[in-house]
Amino acid sequence: MTANVLILCAAGMLVTAYLMVGQKALFTTIRLYGLQSFLLGLVAATIAIAESRHELFITAALTVVLKAILIPWFLMRTVDRIGIHREVEPFLNVPASLLICLGLTVVGYRVSTAFQEGARGVGHHLIGVALSLLLIGLFMMVSRKKAITQILALLTVENAVFLVAVGVTSGMPLIVELGISFDVILAVLVLGVLVQRIVGRFESMDISRLSKLKG
Amino acid sequence: MVEPSTGGLVAGALPAAVLVRLLTVAATTALARRPRPCRWVALGGSMAASVLTLTMAAEVIVSGREVEGVLFHHAASGIVFDYAVTPLSAWFLMVLGVVALPTALYSAAYFAHAVAASRTAVVGVAFNVLLGSVEAVFVATGVIVFLGAWEVMTLATAALVATEYQERANRLAAYLYLVMSHVGTGCLVAAFMVLASRAGATSFTAMLAGDVVSGPLRDGLFALFLVGFGVKAGVIPLHVWLPEAHPAAPSSISALMSAVLITAGIYGLYRVCAFGLGVPDERWALALLFVGMLSAILGVLYALTQTDLKRLLACSTIENSGIVVLGLGAGTMALAHGHRAVAAVAVAASLTHVLNHAIFKGLLFLAAGSVVMATGTRQIEEFGGLLKRMPWTALFFFIGALAISGLPLLNGFPSEWLTFQALLLGFTATPGLVRLNFPVAGAMLALTSALAAACFVRAFGIGFLALPRSRPASDAHESPRLMLVPQAWLATLCVALGLFPGVTLRALETVIASLPGLEAAAPTAAGALGMAPGISSFDFVYPAIFGVAVLAALVVALSLTARRGAVVRQVPTWACGGVLTPRTEYTATAFSKPLLMIFKAIYRPQRQVDALAGASPYFPQGVRYRAEIEPTFERYIYGPLLRGVVRTAGAMRVLQAGSLHAYLAYVLVLAVVLLIWLGGTP
Structure with a gap:
């Protein structure tokens, strides 16, 4: 039962990542990230129940509150405030992007078998999904132009790392979790400010224009 | 292994010297707005520190005992700066101190004229940093400190070369120097990293034990080290920076560069190439011999055609560096064949020449600085008649010129004579065809000495004799006494070490005993008066006795002429009925022309004569003459190399697109791969 829930949640996270890659509307992408983070929270909660480790509930609650609610809200507010086109502008078209993500997922799953915990069972799926998420996040960073999508990609990578940490090692010490959570909040805040600055300077959120700064 | 001494007065000398240098740098910086006290503090501090290191070096050389200690120890990070003054280090420290001391005194007066007041502090600090870093290079016990000091030394020198940065030529010289040095340092870093990883330690005692590497890897490391240290030593074909950088720096700095910087490269060749990688290979010795020969002969040939006095001296530095490397090459060849006594003679010759060259080249650069200061130009063609106007400077330059030409009674002679001896002994000591290198090297060395003599006859004759060729030369005045005293000191050393070469060789005994593989007590000194290689019984020279004989003959001749009561008439020089003007004088270019023609194959001279047409082609308004020799190495080695590098760099710019997405894509692709x-694989 626990295993099935875990696999379902992990698969859900992967699906949200795919949807983020395939999605053109900016707001929907942010909401998808929220959903992904909610599923991550669910993973943490499930493990907390199954192994009766109560400190993991705090982790789950933190994840849901911060990443599923607070950060999406903040990002949407930023988008609203700077009033930009609410469309994602990828370098590659959607089918090609999805194909590449498929390849990255294969790599992620293949590599996960190299770990002792990832050879079979739940661990296999958790590590496979995490590695795939990580690579897809990196790919999103490469293929998107807008600074907001770059932030979302970074957060996706962070989710992937978190998933491995929670799923495989049954959670990090609470203090580390808290530290990471605050790191994420700070990063998002700083990046949000940075985005507003970029827009103010270039009248666009397109970071490919940053190359004009080169001497 | 000799017992290292850790106590006594001497042990504190080096930390004290470091402290003095640091305080001097601080005080110089603080006094930046007041040039006069700033200059005195900087150079006075430098002299105090040099005295301290000289004392210690002398103590180590005399006693033959290493001095070790810790300069700085930071327990938390595990950073330790320790030092060890081996007899070899002490020898190079002594060479440094012997030149640095008078140079600092000279600079105290010279910088007042040669360096802008606003730059005094910068030059003063760089002067101290340069000397301090060279000292650190000589006493470093580990590769980290060594390379750090090596880089600081390079940067300080570059700053000094660019002292007069307003001139484009000087900036270019500093840039060229930096580029060449960094190529060299790159080679050193690579080679030291391999050596350190093989030895599992970064201390020299572990890395240079001699048994760390073997086979082709050892040969490769030798080649890297040869290039790395060769750049600093200024040997051909790595010399291109030297004739540019030396003239660009203020003259007293040029003296330091010739005497000190070159020496640092030589120290590296000794410490690592010859005595750090185990018993040398025959091919290494051949490489060293070849590089030495090439540098000696081409260096002096280039010097011969220069009309810029300081460029001439710089080219002659290449030559002398070549002679030192030649001696080292002979030594390694003997070591490779197991002739320890012959190797000891060759090494003694080479190390003696390091000292002697530092002294006479320092002297020549200081005298040249006086001349340049008095006339405002470096062109020999514009000098002339300086003997009457600057008699003391002329005398000191004359002594330096005699010494560098290798004439007996002066200190150039003993080292060149010993090098010849080493080459002759090497011929008898090595088997097979390899031995043929020795007579060839000997012939080259003989030719080099002769050409060096011609070169300095030209420099002195054109520069100091006859009539002034230009207004600045006829208005020249003798330098202040403060600039003459250091020259007098170096000139005295030239004469003293020339008359008593045994002193140098006696001092070298402990150094040679400390180097692995050499005959511990090669009797190279025959008392304080003379010298002998000590292997065959009939080779010996007593310059002092010869000197006394010459002096006696002179006295006899003078007293004979005086007794005859000859009448001395003073009349103008006979000029075939014409009038003697500066335009009738022999020029420096004309002087070297016959030699230029003899060595046409090497120089590939190009000249261009344009007659400025007047009313008739038979009566031109004037003639423009332009002559140059082909810069072989620059054109055929460095030109293609430079173009290749620029092309590769251009191709690599594509990678560096400036696009964030491209960089992220690199990361992604690398991560996936x-x-x-x-x-x-599991």
């Missing part, structure tokens, strides 16, 4: 490559 690494994951597949390293993580694919």
Whole structure:
């Protein structure tokens, strides 16, 4: 039962990542990230129940509150405030992007078998999904132009790392979790400010224009 | 292994010297707005520090005992700066101190004229940093400190070369120097890293034990070290920076560069190439011999055609560096064949020449600085008649010129004579065809000495004799006494070490005893008066006795002429009925012309004569004459190399697109490739 829930949640996270890659509307992408983070929270909660480790509930609650609610809200507010086109502008078209993500997922799953915990069972799926998420996040960073999508990609990578940490090692010490959570909040805040600055300077959120700064 | 001494007065000398240098740098910086006290503090502090290091070096050389200690120890980070003054280090420290001391005194007066007041502090600090870093190079016990000091030394020198940065030529010289040095340092870093990883330690005692590497890897490391240290030593074909950088720096700095910087390269060749990688290979010795020969002969040939006095001296530095490397090459060849006594003679010759060259080249650069200051130009063609106007400077330059030409009674002679002896002994000591290198090297060395004599006859004759060729030369005045005293000191050393070469060789005994593989007590000194290689019984020279004989003959001749009561008439020089003007004088270019023609194959001279047409082609308004020799190495080695580098760099710019997405894509691709490559197998 626990295993099935875990696999379902992990698969859900992967699906949200795919949807983020395939999605053109900016707001929907942010909401998808929220959903992904909610599923991550669910993973943490499930493990907390199954192994009766109560400190993991705090982790789950933190994840849901911060990443599923607070950060999406903040990002949407930023988008609203700077009033930009609410469309994602990828370098590659959607089918090609999805194909590449498929390849990255294969790599992620293949590599996960190299770990002792990832050879079979739940661990296999958790590590496979995490590695795939990580690579897809990196790919999103490469293929998107807008600074907001770059932030979302970074957060996706962070989710992937978190998933491995929670799923495989049954959670990090609470203090580390808290530290990471605050790191994420700070990063998002700083990046949000940075985005507003970029827009103010270039009248666009397109970071490919940053190359004009080169001497 | 000799017992290292850790106590006594001497042990504190080096930390004290470092402290003095640091305080001097601080005080110089603080006094930046007041040039006069700033200059005195900087150079006075430098002299105090040099005295301290000289004392210690002398103590180590005399006693033959290493001095070790810790300069700085930071327990938390594990950073330790320790030092060890081996007899070899002490020898190079002594060479440094002997030149640095008078140079600092000279600079105290010279910088007042040669360096802008606003730059005094910068030059003063760089002067101290340069000397301090060279000292650190000589006493470093580990590769980290060594390379750090090596880089600081390079940067300080570059700053000094660019002292007069307003002139484009000087900036270019500093840039060229930096580029060449960094190529060299790159080679050193690579080679030291391999050596350190093999030895599992970064201390020299472990890395240079001699048994760390073997086979082709050892040969490769030798080649890297040869290039790395060769750049600093200024040997051909790595010399291109030297004739540019030396003239660009203020003259007293040029003296330091010739005497000190070159020496640092030589120290590296000794410490690592010859005595750090185990018993040398025959091919290494051949490489050293060849590089030495090439540098000696081409260096002096280039010097011969220069009309810029300081460029001439710089080219002659290449030559002398070549002679030192030649001696080292002979030594390594003997070592490779197991002739320890012959090797000891060659090494003694080479190390003696390091000292002697530092002294006479320092002297010549200081005298040249006086001349340049008095006339405002470096062109020999514009000097002339300086003997009457600057008698003391002329005398000191004359002594330096005699010494560098290798004439007996002066200190150039003993080292060149010993080098010849080493080459002759090497011929008898090595088997097979390899031995043929020795007579060839000997012939080259003989030719080099002769050409060096011609070169300095030209420099002195054109520069100091006859009539002034230009207004500045006829208005020249003798330098202040403060600039003459250091020259007098170096000139005295030239004469003293020339008359008593045994002193140098006696001092070298402990140095030679400390080097692995050499005959511990090669009797190279025959008392304080003379010298002998000590292997065959009939080779010996007593310059002092010869000197006394010459002096006696002179006295006899003078007293004979005086007794005859000859009448001395003073009349103008006979000029075939014409009038003697500066335009009738022999020029420096004309002086070297016959030699230029003899060595046409090497120089490939190009000249261009344009007659400025007047009313008739038979009566031109004037003639423009332009002559140059082909810069072989610059054109055929460095030109293509430079173009290749620029082309490659241009091609690599594509990677560096400036696009964030491209960089992120590199990361992604690398991550995926690494994951597949390293993580694919359980």
